Amino acid sequence: MKIATFNINGIKARLPRLKEWLAETRPAVACLQEIKSVDENFPASELEELGYHVLVHGQKAFNGVAILTDGEAGYEPPKEVQRGLGIDGPKDGEGEQARYLEVDVAKSDGAATRIVCIYLPNGNPHPGPKFDYKLAWMDRLRARMGAIWAAEVPAAVLGDFNVIPEDDDTFSVKAMVSDALMQPESRAAYARLLADGWTDALRTLNPRGGVWTYWDYQAGAWQRDHGFRIDHVLLSPELADRLLAVGVDREHRGREKASDHAPVWATLKD
């Protein structure tokens, strides 16, 4: 089973690239972030034409996540377990942002895999209320992941974590040192998830670092390969034991009208 995460930075602007990627790489499960669309405007039928089932958790203009499952390969529609972590955004009265969607995925005759799609708050500027919100969100995430762990279901948490875990996960420590993505508190919160027992799939198979998943649109970052690793796939012990391969679909970042993120995938033994 191939599972993948892709921050598409706007479904409206990215639909052609997304369809292309799905057709070319055919993940069984695709977690999307930054759809920047309300549920009603998400072009589900366009993806259903490709054989995918679609579950959307969106909001107006910003954020928003979605999970796709490959119906053509025999997977059932994502079965919703939970949407949202029950935490309000950083501005008074705005309510919760659409950043968390948890489902069960299975074939009709098979066991379920718990899939969690996250778009973790960016947290810039640091310090400030947005950074506080990021850390609070990470606390909530850890608590929820603890509950999933306790349920002993095979589980994967995939998405844009907005955390650069180690110094060799960025082209330049100096350029990023004051950024919320690599503050010690952000890293410590991410490290706690790993200390809890979750496996960072990409890091495990590329322990020397130097693998990027994001390149800024600005300052020629892609052309200079000025990237960093912020999109992660975390696996429960059972899925970590079944891990066969991981990768970044880097080439898709270089296409016309590309997202600023590249897709990240992991294949698991069936």
Add this chain to the structure above:
DNA sequence: ATGGTAGACGCTCTA
């Protein structure tokens, strides 16, 4: 000295 680009939205915010 605080750039540079992109997306959604609506005259600005987020990343």
